[in-house]
Amino acid sequence: MKRALIDALIITRRQLLLLRRVPEVLIFSTIQPVMFVLLFRYVFGGSITSGMPGGYVQFLMPGIFVQTVAFTLAGTASGVAEDMTKGLIDRYRSLPIARSALVFGKTLGDSTLNIVVLMTMGAAGYIVGWRPTSGGVKILLAFIFLLAFGYSLSWIGIFIGLTAKDVRTVQNMSFLVTFPLTFLSNAFAPTTGMPRALQYFAEWNPVSTMVAATRELFGLQNRFGVTAGSFPSQHPLAMSFIYMFIIVLIFVPVSVNKYKNVAKK
Numbered sequence: 668m669k670r671a672l673i674d675a676l677i678i679t680r681r682q683l684l685l686l687r688r689v690p691e692v693l694i695f696s697t698i699q700p701v702m703f704v705l706l707f708r709y710v711f712g713g714s715i716t717s718g719m720p721g722g723y724v725q726f727l728m729p730g731i732f733v734q735t736v737a738f739t740l741a742g743t744a745s746g747v748a749e750d751m752t753k754g755l756i757d758r759y760r761s762l763p764i765a766r767s768a769l770v771f772g773k774t775l776g777d778s779t780l781n782i783v784v785l786m787t788m789g790a791a792g793y794i795v796g797w798r799p800t801s802g803g804v805k806i807l808l809a810f811i812f813l814l815a816f817g818y819s820l821s822w823i824g825i826f827i828g829l830t831a832k833d834v835r836t837v838q839n840m841s842f843l844v845t846f847p848l849t850f851l852s853n854a855f856a857p858t859t860g861m862p863r864a865l866q867y868f869a870e871w872n873p874v875s876t877m878v879a880a881t882r883e884l885f886g887l888q889n890r891f892g893v894t895a896g897s898f899p900s901q902h903p904l905a906m907s908f909i910y911m912f913i914i915v916l917i918f919v920p921v922s923v924n925k926y927k928n929v930a931k932k
Contacts (some may be wrong), residue, residue: 672911673699675767675771675775676775678775681772682775682776697788700734700735703735704728704792704795706797708795709797724795725887726857727797728792729878731879731880733874734849734874735784735788737815737874739817739820740821740844743773744778744827747773747828747829748826748834748836749828750753750810750832769926770926772822778821779820781813783813785813787812801884802886812904812907813881819911819914822922824917825922826922829926842870848872851865852874853875853877854874857890870892870894870900873914876903879900889903
């Protein structure tokens, strides 16, 4: 166990060294979320009524934060597929490291990148008028919560990357997962304006419960439609923990086993 942890940290260090050698990855990872902030704040914000004190930007930022960490899934999947294409899996097999080190190192490395991305986004949000009101402790907890959510989703990315192998196929598969989860949610607009049937999906969506939990930690009130009074609407923090636990419980062993089987071929 100790050896596997040390090996995973070595892989994580490799991930971070790659950011220094290829800074474009870090630059584009931070530019894209900032562009979303500016786009929704100044282009769409005027046409969306959030009903929250402080205006649409207070409603928007938790959704942008969650969307950004959700995209960790796609980044992790693409990175694994690229390593598969370059033959790095075979190189890792020749090293005296634990079989699970690569997948754990990958997820830890991408989660570390999210720290920088969220800090940049928080600064951008503050510049455009975002002002959380819950106090320093809860704000810190919100960001830790976001990192945990991104980490859990990165395990789905590991599985997709090992399954599809081709980078272009992986990108399409990741898009099919993240797009409906992020845009059919309460991240960018209240779900009360959606058709009734769609509200059920949107309000039980893991992204929606995570957004609601983050808003709660930032000191904001949530609005739910047809599921108001349900467990996710009343306890978004607990429901988000449940979703993360289920994702990790399923995809950690499945992804590690998938990697071991791929490495045997």
